[in-house]
Structure formats: structure tokens, C-alpha cells
Amino acid sequence: MRSVALPELRQHHGAQTALPWWTALDGVVYDVTGFAKRHPGGERVLRDVCGRDGTAAMVAVHPRDMAARVLSPAEVVGRLDATGITPEDVAKDPTARAAPEREEARPPLEQMLNAFDFEAVARETLSAEAWGYYSSGADDEISLRENHTAFQRVWLKPRVMVNVRAVDTTCEVLPGVSGRSALPLYISATAMGKLAHPDGEQAIVRAAHAANVVYMLPTLSSCTLEEMLAVRAPGQAVFSQLYVNADRERTREYVQRLERAGVRALFVTVDAPQLGRREKDMRNNFTSAKSDVQRGEDVRRDEGVTRAISSFIDPGLCWDDLGWLMGLSRMPLFLKGVQCAEDAVLAFRRGCRGVVLSNHGGRQLDASRSAIECLAEVMPALRAEPGYSRDRFHVYVDGGVRRGADVFKAVAMGATAVGVGRPVLYALAGYGQPGIERLVRVLRDELEMTMRLMGTPRLADASDAHVITRDLATHVTPTPRDFLAETTYEPLQTQTQRAGRKRGDVRGRL
Numbered sequence: 001m002r003s004v005a006l007p008e009l010r011q012h013h014g015a016q017t018a019l020p021w022w023t024a025l026d027g028v029v030y031d032v033t034g035f036a037k038r039h040p041g042g043e044r045v046l047r048d049v050c051g052r053d054g055t056a057a058m059v060a061v062h063p064r065d066m067a068a069r070v071l072s073p074a075e076v077v078g079r080l081d082a083t084g085i086t087p088e089d090v091a092k093d094p095t096a097r098a099a100p101e102r103e104e105a106r107p108p109l110e111q112m113l114n115a116f117d118f119e120a121v122a123r124e125t126l127s128a129e130a131w132g133y134y135s136s137g138a139d140d141e142i143s144l145r146e147n148h149t150a151f152q153r154v155w156l157k158p159r160v161m162v163n164v165r166a167v168d169t170t171c172e173v174l175p176g177v178s179g180r181s182a183l184p185l186y187i188s189a190t191a192m193g194k195l196a197h198p199d200g201e202q203a204i205v206r207a208a209h210a211a212n213v214v215y216m217l218p219t220l221s222s223c224t225l226e227e228m229l230a231v232r233a234p235g236q237a238v239f240s241q242l243y244v245n246a247d248r249e250r251t252r253e254y255v256q257r258l259e260r261a262g263v264r265a266l267f268v269t270v271d272a273p274q275l276g277r278r279e280k281d282m283r284n285n286f287t288s289a290k291s292d293v294q295r296g297e298d299v300r301r302d303e304g305v306t307r308a309i310s311s312f313i314d315p316g317l318c319w320d321d322l323g324w325l326m327g328l329s330r331m332p333l334f335l336k337g338v339q340c341a342e343d344a345v346l347a348f349r350r351g352c353r354g355v356v357l358s359n360h361g362g363r364q365l366d367a368s369r370s371a372i373e374c375l376a377e378v379m380p381a382l383r384a385e386p387g388y389s390r391d392r393f394h395v396y397v398d399g400g401v402r403r404g405a406d407v408f409k410a411v412a413m414g415a416t417a418v419g420v421g422r423p424v425l426y427a428l429a430g431y432g433q434p435g436i437e438r439l440v441r442v443l444r445d446e447l448e449m450t451m452r453l454m455g456t457p458r459l460a461d462a463s464d465a466h467v468i469t470r471d472l473a474t475h476v477t478p479t480p481r482d483f484l485a486e487t488t489y490e491p492l493q494t495q496t497q498r499a500g501r502k503r504g505d506v507r508g509r510l
């Protein structure tokens, strides 16, 4: 392979645009003029690496062998001659923080006592872009906060004098399909795992196995589907989340790949015909977002990671499509993002195997209710349906689950299991796979303690009789101040504030 130096490359445009359509990956220079049109995130996403060494930026969110797999030998220009390369010639890793800073912010893993501890560490260790993308909620983040505080409006009514020497938190999250889990909890689908950790979703698959919980693979993963599936342990159950592509043929192919690979259940996301405005994410102007998956159209990259990766989602998806979706595979089908009794009942009547009550972690419609509040409305409506039974139709909830007691409350109110999203990303960001394993262990231990103190040694013992939910729908009610969660909101930093000027000095006059 011939050697090429920067001056020659600067002449090498390869397109009738001002942008130099070449990049160097692992020392090899590629002409990406053609690839730009094929890139799943659209050609604009490639701009940051064009005309520069893109290795660090690429491996931050993609598998290392990506270039060799998606670029052909005909697109190789030569081997990069590193003479004269300056830091400006190297595209930055969008996820990186200086290593010493990361280490300093990371207490030993044993000091992580609860889900919020992981969040506090993640905030310090994640890049601004990754933190913005993961932690943001839609608009005023009302639903984001509500998801967590709603659990605090459910009070517990323990029974005493019950033999609780042995407490069993294990269950089948999807009876007859998923195998037994350590507790009624699964890891929900969250996009772009590599923003948290270089191993991305692969680390989550491994951790799910080690912690004995099921992982719902995201459509918008930063590892390829094959990479996620390849690290499954023998017999490990995984679910899959699905965004339906406007190009229905792509969805059909994708679902069939999932079924061939032995994925146990399909969760179709139905709360995202348009992605919510997540302003913390948008403010970052994140231009380097990339994900594998189904190909999308060109994207507006000034709107944060969210818009950059989601342009292919079909806003036309409706109840009439359910028959087609069910016909694509034999996997049990669930709707993820149902938010009222009427839709849960429709899903039941139309033959779904269940629903996830969810407002997408408060990232979609702001002021939508928490899943736990919806659960209180949904269960009586389902119980009134002829033919309904808890074995036949499963109700899951996600959003704001941060304590074992939250898991208990949901199960007592009728949920089969709960999903967790952000806590897993935060644990991954700070500590990789062992972090997720510890997070699950902590939640399991908390659940076990709650069950013991509640006088419910088996999950089946927990029922409506153990929870007081009458305040749940009353949104104005005194709740304790939530110091842990409140510290995660980040307001806009004005130029003045960024410049570090004092309040009395200038701000009062703005």
C-alpha cells in the first residue's frame, strides 16, 4: 500500500464540494465520497472526521473493525504518512474526558450504595454530549421528574408476624419464555451505549447474564446487532426493542434477523412518532453521533444526538399495522410506550402479549403521566376485560425506577416486572460491566429487604392490599424534597455565566 502525506491528501477532494471527503482510520486513508451516501446516520455526520484522522471519533461509537467491513478495498487511498500531523488534524473522541479527571471522579465500586450514586459518578465522568443525551428529558422535564417522584406518592402497608426467614425475589419476567431472573426487572433499551463505555451494548449483554436479568436490545445500538448477539452466553434470553422504519421492508428484514437469532420477544416502541425536544441534548450541538442499524435519511445535526439518529422512524405507524407486525415473526409482541387504560385494553383485544407502560423516561411528551400512575388506571380496566388474566397479558412499567421498593410497588400493583434505563447507562459509564452487575445486586438487595419488611416472602404475596395509591393521581401533594434527583437538572449557561462573571456584577442587568 502506498504512503500518502497530508499535502497530497489536501488536494484529494473526491467530490465537487469544499469538503475533503477522505478520512484516516487506524492509519489507512479512505475516500469516503461514496460511503457518505451510505452512512446510516447520513453524510453530515461524517463531517467531523472528513479531512482528518477519524480513528478516535469512529471507535468511540463504532466497532473497531467497522471500517474494514463497510469500506471496500477500492475506497482505500493509501497508508497515512504521519509526518506533519498536528492535533487539529485529528478528530476528537466525542465521548472522552481526560483520563485523570475520570479516575478522580470515580470512588471505588463498593462505595456505590444506590442507583443515585451511579448517576452522580456518571455526571462527572461522561462527556458533556453523552451526559446531555442520556440525562435529558423533553421540554421542561416535568415527566422526567414525575417518573421518580410518583413512586414517592405510593405508600406501603406492611404486614407483621409473617415468617420471612426465606425471601424469594426470583421470577420469570416473561413466563414460559425468558427463564428465571434474579428479580422482576429487565434492562430497557437505550440507544447509543458506546457514549457511556467503549464496550457499549456488549458490556450490557454480558452484565445482564452475570446479574441474571434480561436485556432488551435497542434498535439504535452503537454495536451492531450481530456484535450484541455474539456475546450472549449459551441460552441467555434477550428481548428486542423495535422502531418501525418508514421503509417497511427494512423492518421486516430486521425482525426476521432477530427471530433467526433466537431473540425471545419483540417490543415495538409506540410513543415516538416524532422524537421529543430534549434541550439539554440539543444545546450540545452534538455533531458526531453515529449508530449502526437501519439506514436513515440525511439528518439535521444541529439538533443533538436524538434527531441525528432517529430520522427513519415511521410516524404513520397505527393500530391497522398490528396484524402486519404480528405476521412478521412468531415472537410475542408487546407495545412499549402505552400510557392509558384505553390503549392497554386495545392492545389486549388486538392480540398483543402485553404492554410496557412508559413515557420513554420522560423524553417524549412532557406532562405525560408516570407509568406507575398509569398502572393504577390500567389494571382495573384489564381485569374487567373478558378473558384477561395476568398470565395471558403482561403489563410492564418503566421510568423512574431507582429503588428496590419501587420494584415492589409496581409488582404489588399488578406489573409483571419493571424496566430500568438510565441507571444502567450510568453504571456502565462509571464502572463498565461490573458497575451494572453491582447496580442490579443493589436493587435486588433493596427489594429483598422491602419484601421482608412488608411480610411478603414471595412476589406472589405482594398485592394491592400492600400499597396505598390514593395520592398517586393527585399531582399537588407534599413530597419530601428530592435532593439526589434535583441536582441532575442543568439550566442554560448564558455567555456571562460561562465567562464566570459574578451575579451582582452583570446578571442583574441582563
Ligand SMILES: Cc1cc2nc3c(=O)[nH]c(=O)nc-3n(C[C@H](O)[C@H](O)[C@H](O)COP(=O)(O)O)c2cc1C
Pocket (backbone or CB within 6 Å): 133, 134, 135, 147, 188, 189, 190, 191, 218, 219, 220, 241, 269, 336, 358, 359, 360, 361, 362, 363, 398, 399, 400, 401, 419, 420, 421, 422, 423
Ligand atoms: C439515553 C436513552 C436512550 C433511550 N433510547 C431508547 C430507544 O432507542 N428506544 C426506546 O424504545 N426507548 C429508549 N429509551 C427509553 C427507555 O427504554 C426507558 O423507557 C426509559 O429509559 C425508562 O426510564 P428510566 O431511564 O428513568 O429508567 C431511552 C432512554 C434513555 C435514557
